Amino acid sequence: MSIHRRKRSGRTSAGIYGQGRAGSGVTGGACTGIGMMKRKLGAHDNLKITIQQNGDKFNVKEASNFRNIEIEFTLGVNFEYSLADGTELSGAWTLEGNKLVATFTRKDNGKVLKATREIVGDELVQTYVYEGVESKRFFKRG
Template sequence: MPTDFSGKWILETNEKFEEYLKALSMKPFILMGLICLYMAVENPLSLSQTKLVVQDGDNFDFKTPSTFRNYELAFTVGVKFNEYTKGLDIRNVKSLVTWEGNKLVCTQKGEKANRGWKHWLEGDKLYLELQCEDVVCLQVFKRKE
């Protein structure tokens, strides 16, 4: 039985997100500034990020609602799919999510090299490692419900 990622998760920490956005060549830079403000959990003026995960075996639905842009990603582990990253860098990538032990690992093929992400659980924390080229961003979420 795969690890159950289902739940509501609230962002606690966010390391190297701005560097990650730069590696993605985010444009326009105003959008990057807004996202950085939005994601900076140590800034009391920022909004918190919530991630909603619904899982049914190997079928996943990730939703990240926000004031600026909503992002939704639905996929089945082991099945390649086309992903339009409208909530981030507005690109089309070919994605494949696989299990590596208890981690969900996504490889994304497109304009940027070495791109993808990993999700895993440790206790009541959800970890998300985002990678593009040689930059790795680590986000940690705490279970809300």
């Protein structure tokens, strides 16, 4: 399944993804300034992501062993979000081809976190780039 826009149909493009394999190199939170202990816990969070799309509006549900949240956003419109460790961010998602791309600014230090979510084969690949360090997380379609 790919992430794409639906034109005026009112129908949603949905996908449910559960955590699959870990990325190579730096994983998870090292990229976003999260310490080693929180990264180890995060490796076992059993995160499931559900993405629903209706035109330019998205509903994303993130369910894990540690928290369950639901985020609604419109492409190109700033909104506020907090990471699992409580780090508060402000930014917006855009759609570039079949890839969701976001630029968020941390409220505590003003540094930028870039994020992408992209369907590659049967996986959702989530990539974060923070202070020049990239981390990836892979989710299998469920």
